[in-house]
Amino acid sequence: MRAVEEKAARAYRKRFDHEPELIASAPGRINLIGEHTDYNGGFVLPCAVGRRVAVAMGRGGDELYSTNFDETRPMSGEKDSSWADYPRGVVWAIGETGHGIGDFRAAFAGDVPLGAGLSSSAAIEAATALALDALFGLGMDRKELAVLCQRAENEFVGVGTGIMDQYASLLCEEGAALLVDCRSLQAQSVPLDLDAAGLALLVCDTQVERGLADTGYNDRRAACERAAEALGVEYLRDARAEDLENLSGEELKRARHIVSENARVLEAVEALRAEDYRELGRLMYASHASMRDDYEISTQALDAFVELAKEAGALGARLTGAGFGGCAIALLPARVADALARETRARFAERGFEEPAFYEFVPAAGAEVAR
Numbered sequence: 001m002r003a004v005e006e007k008a009a010r011a012y013r014k015r016f017d018h019e020p021e022l023i024a025s026a027p028g029r030i031n032l033i034g035e036h037t038d039y040n041g042g043f044v045l046p047c048a049v050g051r052r053v054a055v056a057m058g059r060g061g062d063e064l065y066s067t068n069f070d071e072t073r074p075m076s077g078e079k080d081s082s083w084a085d086y087p088r089g090v091v092w093a094i095g096e097t098g099h100g101i102g103d104f105r106a107a108f109a110g111d112v113p114l115g116a117g118l119s120s121s122a123a124i125e126a127a128t129a130l131a132l133d134a135l136f137g138l139g140m141d142r143k144e145l146a147v148l149c150q151r152a153e154n155e156f157v158g159v160g161t162g163i164m165d166q167y168a169s170l171l172c173e174e175g176a177a178l179l180v181d182c183r184s185l186q187a188q189s190v191p192l193d194l195d196a197a198g199l200a201l202l203v204c205d206t207q208v209e210r211g212l213a214d215t216g217y218n219d220r221r222a223a224c225e226r227a228a229e230a231l232g233v234e235y236l237r238d239a240r241a242e243d244l245e246n247l248s249g250e251e252l253k254r255a256r257h258i259v260s261e262n263a264r265v266l267e268a269v270e271a272l273r274a275e276d277y278r279e280l281g282r283l284m285y286a287s288h289a290s291m292r293d294d295y296e297i298s299t300q301a302l303d304a305f306v307e308l309a310k311e312a313g314a315l316g317a318r319l320t321g322a323g324f325g326g327c328a329i330a331l332l333p334a335r336v337a338d339a340l341a342r343e344t345r346a347r348f349a350e351r352g353f354e355e356p357a358f359y360e361f362v363p364a365a366g367a368e369v370a371r
């Protein structure tokens with residue numbers, strides 16, 4: 001078992017004085033390319049990261065314990081704007097699908113950094129959903145669980161995100177990225193062996209508070225919906241580059257990002273399959289520029305990291321996730337990763353940015369029942 005899984009099991013024993021019946025875990029994610037395309041019915045290419053949320057579970061009782069917050073909360077239908085709303089939301093969403101589950105208690109442990117844009121919330125949802133499915137023999141498949149987790153996030157927690165994070169957490173495979181068509185909800189693994197190419201992916205957490213993230217996210221979403229309506233398509237996924245002539249102002253900029261980003265995801269998959277990392281890198285830089293100039297979700301620190309990556313010889317770099325802070329990634333020769341991290345720390349300090357954190361990236365396995 002992984003360290004976080006052992007930790008959840010220990011916490012369960014200590015807290016509830018019993019052996020857990022089951023232990024499951026689910027990862028956070030980075031997105032290689034395809035940002036804000038999910039709620040536009042488009043394509044995304046995320047990868048699970050090596051950091052996970054684990055849950056130890058058993059039937060009976062009604063308590064949820066978190067080692068991260070060192071607190072117990074009731075497993076009730078009432079929200080309290082805490083971490084416990086995610087597992088509660090999953091239970092609610094399972095009920096909405098018509099499945100019945102009994103009482104249970106659970107202990108959570110995790111090492112996905114919170115609020116960094118690596119989807120700790122999807123990880124807690126995915127771990128809970130997989131564990132409940134196994135514990136109560138619901139027989140749901142991974143895609144159904146992912147859709148249910150998104151519903152928990154949208155309708156119970158009340159955050160209007162797309163499907164990417166939950167899909168990544170439940171469906172990613174070790175050593176691969178996951179291409180998702182967010183309209184048909186079909187997904188396929190795309191092998192990603194950076195080691196063999198002498199490459200690494202450095203994750204830079206700018207540690208910037210994503211305070212305005214929710215309003216920013218909802219504003220972007222609303223602008224996309226207006227643009228789709230103006231073009232007479234259900235999703236911007238169906239708009240073509242030439243259709244953009246019929247838009248102006250904010251809608252034009254937002255739609256231009258979505259239309260070009262969707263095309264870049266498919267090109268990136270081709271590049272990955274051909275092991276053409278230069279091309280993948282070029283697409284990543286283009287994606288960042290589009291998010292900075294057209295989607296307007298970057299920050300000074302994220303832009304600075306992308307520039308420093310370029311100077312250090314990275315093949316590509318871009319912000320990853322919702323934007324407005326959070327993380328950026330750089331694809332670069334493994335031997336220069338440490339130097340880029342050092343340089344970024346120094347330059348961020350000079351410019352008065354928050355001290356960044358760096359995470360090692362390996363394309364990890366999706367959610368698993370560990371025992």
Ligand code: GLA
Pocket residue numbers: 034035036037038039161162163164165321322323
């Ligand atoms: C957040 C959301 C995802 C997706 C990304 C942007 O992570 O949860 O659904 O929209 O932002 O690509």
